[in-house]
Amino acid sequence: MGTRRGTNLPRMGDFNQSVILEGIRRSAAGLSRIELVDITGLSAQTVTNITRRLLDDGVIAEAGRTINGPGKPRVTLRLVAESRFSVGVHLDPALITVVLLNLAGQVVGRRVQPTADQDPQRVVATIAQTIDAVLDESGIDRGLVAGVGVAVPGPLDAEKGTVIDPPKLMGWHRVPLRSALAEATGLSVTIEKDTTAAAVGDLWTSRSKAGGSFVFIYLGTGIGSALVRDGEVVTGSSHNFGEIGHIMVDPDGPDCACGGRGCVEVMCTPRAIVEQAVAAGVFDGDGEASDGPHAEDMDSRLTRLCERASAGEAGAARVLRRSAGHFAVLISVLTNVLDVDRVVLGGPFWDRLSDVYLREIPGPLRLRNATRSVREIPVEGTVVGEDGGAVGAACVVLDAMLTPRASDLYLDD
Amino acid sequence: MGTRRGTNLPRMGDFNQSVILEGIRRSAAGLSRIELVDITGLSAQTVTNITRRLLDDGVIAEAGRTINGPGKPRVTLRLVAESRFSVGVHLDPALITVVLLNLAGQVVGRRVQPTADQDPQRVVATIAQTIDAVLDESGIDRGLVAGVGVAVPGPLDAEKGTVIDPPKLMGWHRVPLRSALAEATGLSVTIEKDTTAAAVGDLWTSRSKAGGSFVFIYLGTGIGSALVRDGEVVTGSSHNFGEIGHIMVDPDGPDCACGGRGCVEVMCTPRAIVEQAVAAGVFDGDGEASDGPHAEDMDSRLTRLCERASAGEAGAARVLRRSAGHFAVLISVLTNVLDVDRVVLGGPFWDRLSDVYLREIPGPLRLRNATRSVREIPVEGTVVGEDGGAVGAACVVLDAMLTPRASDLYLDD
Numbered sequence: 021m022g023t024r025r026g027t028n029l030p031r032m033g034d035f036n037q038s039v040i041l042e043g044i045r046r047s048a049a050g051l052s053r054i055e056l057v058d059i060t061g062l063s064a065q066t067v068t069n070i071t072r073r074l075l076d077d078g079v080i081a082e083a084g085r086t087i088n089g090p091g092k093p094r095v096t097l098r099l100v101a102e103s104r105f106s107v108g109v110h111l112d113p114a115l116i117t118v119v120l121l122n123l124a125g126q127v128v129g130r131r132v133q134p135t136a137d138q139d140p141q142r143v144v145a146t147i148a149q150t151i152d153a154v155l156d157e158s159g160i161d162r163g164l165v166a167g168v169g170v171a172v173p174g175p176l177d178a179e180k181g182t183v184i185d186p187p188k189l190m191g192w193h194r195v196p197l198r199s200a201l202a203e204a205t206g207l208s209v210t211i212e213k214d215t216t217a218a219a220v221g222d223l224w225t226s227r228s229k230a231g232g233s234f235v236f237i238y239l240g241t242g243i244g245s246a247l248v249r250d251g252e253v254v255t256g257s258s259h260n261f262g263e264i265g266h267i268m269v270d271p272d273g274p275d276c277a278c279g280g281r282g283c284v285e286v287m288c289t290p291r292a293i294v295e296q297a298v299a300a301g302v303f304d305g306d307g308e309a310s311d312g313p314h315a316e317d318m319d320s321r322l323t324r325l326c327e328r329a330s331a332g333e334a335g336a337a338r339v340l341r342r343s344a345g346h347f348a349v350l351i352s353v354l355t356n357v358l359d360v361d362r363v364v365l366g367g368p369f370w371d372r373l374s375d376v377y378l379r380e381i382p383g384p385l386r387l388r389n390a391t392r393s394v395r396e397i398p399v400e401g402t403v404v405g406e407d408g409g410a411v412g413a414a415c416v417v418l419d420a421m422l423t424p425r426a427s428d429l430y431l432d433d
Numbered sequence: 434m435g436t437r438r439g440t441n442l443p444r445m446g447d448f449n450q451s452v453i454l455e456g457i458r459r460s461a462a463g464l465s466r467i468e469l470v471d472i473t474g475l476s477a478q479t480v481t482n483i484t485r486r487l488l489d490d491g492v493i494a495e496a497g498r499t500i501n502g503p504g505k506p507r508v509t510l511r512l513v514a515e516s517r518f519s520v521g522v523h524l525d526p527a528l529i530t531v532v533l534l535n536l537a538g539q540v541v542g543r544r545v546q547p548t549a550d551q552d553p554q555r556v557v558a559t560i561a562q563t564i565d566a567v568l569d570e571s572g573i574d575r576g577l578v579a580g581v582g583v584a585v586p587g588p589l590d591a592e593k594g595t596v597i598d599p600p601k602l603m604g605w606h607r608v609p610l611r612s613a614l615a616e617a618t619g620l621s622v623t624i625e626k627d628t629t630a631a632a633v634g635d636l637w638t639s640r641s642k643a644g645g646s647f648v649f650i651y652l653g654t655g656i657g658s659a660l661v662r663d664g665e666v667v668t669g670s671s672h673n674f675g676e677i678g679h680i681m682v683d684p685d686g687p688d689c690a691c692g693g694r695g696c697v698e699v700m701c702t703p704r705a706i707v708e709q710a711v712a713a714g715v716f717d718g719d720g721e722a723s724d725g726p727h728a729e730d731m732d733s734r735l736t737r738l739c740e741r742a743s744a745g746e747a748g749a750a751r752v753l754r755r756s757a758g759h760f761a762v763l764i765s766v767l768t769n770v771l772d773v774d775r776v777v778l779g780g781p782f783w784d785r786l787s788d789v790y791l792r793e794i795p796g797p798l799r800l801r802n803a804t805r806s807v808r809e810i811p812v813e814g815t816v817v818g819e820d821g822g823a824v825g826a827a828c829v830v831l832d833a834m835l836t837p838r839a840s841d842l843y844l845d846d
Contacts (some may be wrong), residue, residue: 026452026475032445039439061844062439175804184806233670245770249670256772257646257662263769263803271684271694278801280762281684349693356676357658357770359669388691390676391588393597431474 025430036062037070041079041099041422045124050083050098071097079103079123099124104421105160107151107168107207108414110214110407111135111143111197112368113188113241117410118150120158123422125224125415129154130407140195148204166421167208169413170197171217173242178259181211188241212255212416214409215244215262218366220253220419221404221412233360236402237351239367240409243288247358252423269349287346290369294321297339302328326372340373344380351381352388355397366402368409374401438843449475450483454492454512454835458537463496463511484510492516492536512537517834518573520564520581520620521827523627523820524548524556524610525781526601526654530823531563533571536835538637538828542567543820553608561617579834580621582826583610584630586655591672594624601654625668625829627822628657628675631779633666633832634817634825646773649815650764652780653822656701660771665836682762700759703782707734710752715741739785753786757793764794765801768810779815781822787814 039060044051051059056067074080074097081100085093101124110117113135120129131150135143147170155162173186181198183189202209212220219236236246245262247254255261265285266278273282286292297303302325328336351363363385365377381399389397404411452473457464464472469480487493487510494513498506514537523530526548533542544563548556560583568575586599594611596602615622625633632649649659658675660667668674678698679691686695699705710716715738741749764776776798778790794812802810817824 026449026473026479027445028475028479029445032440032442036439060439062441066439066441175807177807249667254662257774258772258804258807260804260807261770261772263772265803266769266801267766268681268684271681271686273684353680353766354770356679357674357767359671359674359676361670388679390678391671391673394588394590394671394673 027431031431033070036060036066037073038422040067040070041074044080044097045099045422047098050096052086052094052096054094056097077103101126102160103164104166104418105158105164106166106414106417106421107154108217108410108412108417109147109151109168109170110217110409110413111147111170111172111183111186111189112214112409113138113173113186116143116147116150117407118147118154119407119410119414120154120160121411121414121418123418125418127407127411129158130410135189138190138192140192140197141200143189144197144200144204147201151205151207162207165207167210167417168201168205169217169416170201170209170211171214171409171413171416172197172211173240174213174215174244174263175258175260176211176213178211178255181209183211210413210416210420212413213244213246213259213262214238214240214412215246215367216253216255216259217412217416218402218404218408219246219248219364219412221408221415222364222366222402223248223251223253224415224419225411226403232362233358234362234364235351235354235358235360236364236366237347237354239290239365239369239373241289241291243284243350245354247360249360253419264350264354267350267353269346284346284350288343288350290322291318293339293343294318294325296343297321297325297336300335300339302333302336302339322369323372326376330375337376340376341380343373344377345384347377348381348384348388351399352385355385356388356390359391360397361395362397363399364402365399366404366408368406370401371406440844444844446483449473449479450486451835453480453483454487457493457510458512458835460511463509465499465507465509467507469510490516514539515573516577517579517831518571518577519579519827519830519834520567521630521823521825521830522560522564522581522583523630523822523826524560524583524585524596524599524602525822526551526586526599529556529560529563530820531560531567532820532823532827533567533573534824534827534831536831538824538831540820540824542571543823548602551603551605553605553610554613556602557610557613557617560614564618564620575620578620580623580830581614581618582630582829583614583622583624584627584822584826584829585610585624586653587626587628587657587676588671588673589624589626591624591668594622596624623826623829623833625826626657626659626672626675627651627653627825628659628780629666629668629672630825630829631815631817631821632659632661632777632825633828634821635777635779635815636661636664636666637828637832638824639816645775646771647775647777648764648767648771648773649777649779650760650767652703652778652782652786654702654704656697656763658767660773662773666832677763677767680763680766682759697759697763701756701763703735704731706752706756707731707738709756710734710738710749713748713752715746715749715752735782736785739789742789750789753789754793756786757790758797760790761794761797761801764812765798768798769801769803772804773810774808775810776812777815778812779817779821781819783814784819 083096083098087093101122104123108119116133182194198209215238233249238244266283270282273287276283276286329340496509496511500506514535517536521532529546595607611622628651646662651657679696683695689696689699742753
């Protein structure tokens with residue numbers, strides 16, 4: 021990039037249209053034109069022109085009139101949720117989740133398939149068939165689908181639309197997922213890191229907390245992060261923002277392949293937490309091989325660990341408290357570098373760990389906060405549920421289409 | 434922040450004016466109107482209108498005509514460097530540096546004073562007197578000074594304009610530096626973290642490398658960082674972006690007050706490097722007390738260490754190579770999280786360490802780069818010299834005034 025590009029009237033019009041649509045989208049009850057003038061700062065004439073265009077496109081509709089003292093009654097404008105849709109896919113080593121979202125961000129279709137055979141060609145075929153099945157079931161017009169978002173484990177080559185070397189997906193070296201899936205479905209496809217997608221999902225779904233900045237910590241098979249600033253997700257310059265696997269959290273932890281010791285990858289993943297529980301003897305009486313967790317039982321062992329901790333078993337509780345301490349170190353590194361207002365935790369393993377983590381993380385995080393004399397940094401759980409990756413991926417598509425971005429104002433090179 | 438605000442014509446005009454001024458500023462030889470149309474994407478009419486306004490304000494001037502085939506000769510427009518000025522102050526525990534910059538970012542005045550007595554009131558008085566002296570010497574009209582930027586050690590309370598607890602400035606608890614200095618000088622004052630200011634200085638001074646994203650590592654009494662994305666510095670939500678003192682870089686390092694071990698603060702500061710050299714016996718034959726470095730000789734000992742390493746002394750070279758390895762770990766944490774295109778190192782201690790660090794950091798950084806299969810991340814030294822903090826602080830003022838920011842397009846709440 022050289023000098024910043026200028027802007028012009030058509031760009032400004034598109035931007036203001038996004039601003040108005042976002043205002044209406046974020047209001048559950050709808051808004052009148054007068055209210056839109058108030059919240060957007062735009063002139064009444066601009067609001068009238070733009071809302072007329074959105075009404076013509078069928079994206080918003082008039083929804084009743086309010087009489088409020090003398091003068092003309094106010095017409096409420098609301099989003100037509102069923103006017104556009106987007107598909108979200110979460111590609112996980114074990115499961116393929118496909119969801120269909122309407123323009124309001126509501127899930128209106130969903131299917132889950134085991135990834136089973138990991139051969140890339142067959143996985144692409146499975147995803148395409150699952151998308152077809154979800155669209156057929158929903159009975160919607162395919163022409164109303166704005167696109168498909170796919171959440172994948174990073175790193176990825178965003179320019180080429182390829183997944184580079186996802187851990188635990190055998191044979192997935194530089195698979196051109198975007199083009200293959202676009203060809204198989206005939207739809208426009210976007211790929212995004214699972215962590216970034218989950219953060220976009222949280223941003224989109226939490227109406228009340230628009231704006232501000234937060235770091236999102238994703239608890240999946242691996243641990244990743246994402247950043248939202250001023251209501252926009254930060255993807256980084258190569259769409260690989262937030263790789264945190266080799267941040268050291270415990271100098272007494274096990275050696276890591278990177279040459280360090282006690283890194284996030286060997287301390288904070290669900291697998292590592294289960295290993296710490298095994299080492300602490302939590303599963304000793306369970307009458308099964310305790311030679312380290314296998315892929316099949318890692319998930320169920322984590323569940324058992326969390327259940328025992330919440331039932332008051334001291335050993336299990338100690339393992340989770342220690343783990344929360346490691347997360348506090350990780351989170352403090354991120355909040356001190358990124359200078360954000362709050363922390364949001366999510367991802368497939370979050371639900372089970374949330375009780376202990378929400379109780380145990382804030383204390384040590386406060387002590388490690390470089391700006392503690394200026395402000396507290398609250399820690400929260402995500403508002404998106406178990407389908408966070410897939411819902412987030414669908415939101416990436418809606419977000420690209422609907423969220424006003426000042427950078428969209430720049431004229432093209 | 435709730436819903437994004439819209440934009441309108443006056444905002445657009447201001448933005449495009451900044452874009453044109455930035456284009457002219459970044460071109461050493463000046464630009465014609467046709468060239469401005471080309472690089473900004475704006476219409477010829479818009480460029481003509483805006484350049485007329487800038488000519489009237491005296492910020493740009495016509496500088497000769499080029500005849501280039503048939504048709505009207507092209508008029509070259511260039512910046513009038515002496516049309517506006519800004520003052521930069523670097524408040525360091527040992528030295529107060531004051532510089533005067535013109536609109537082209539050239540240093541046209543400079544004074545350095547020992548901080549000596551650290552009483553806040555007397556320091557403010559010293560800064561104000563030094564600014565007066567620099568302005569008097571320069572003979573410029575005080576009305577042409579756009580403002581004063583002050584680079585201070587973080588953390589700071591940007592809203593209140595206070596410096597919270599700068600290490601090694603005794604008695605500096607929540608000093609309202611901004612208001613006190615504004616009162617003493619009658620000029621508008623901005624305070625910014627020294628690391629952020631230094632990054633803005635690098636961004637402003639390096640004409641050719643506008644745009645892109647880089648992480649800036651500041652080697653001062655403490656080690657800090659800053660981030661530039663798409664040609665704009667990221668200040669974080671409380672202007673405290675980039676606190677990296679407690680990132681662990683060596684699990685076998687000394688204990689840190691934070692509870693960790695081998696943190697940046699106890700491994701990577703100039704003081705820590707000198708301590709490592711003392712422990713390795715580098716100064717053993719120097720006939721002086723080797724009971725750890727004192728404030729007075731830390732600086733000169735670091736110089737001696739670097740001289741001996743470059744003269745080929747094996748022990749000294751080993752200390753610096755090991756230190757470069759620690760920086761490689763730190764930098765990899767930052768580049769993996771932030772997903773930037775390059776790394777820039779600077780700050781008062783950079784010059785002495787640059788030879789060894791530029792040679793030794795890239796190798797281990799490559800191995801730790803999570804996106805190594807997509808791209809390399811080059812490591813460079815800053816283009817700003819020893820006055821980086823003060824020049825950067827002056828650039829913060831020019832930057833706020835002159836750099837087009839899409840976010841400036843939003844209508845006010």
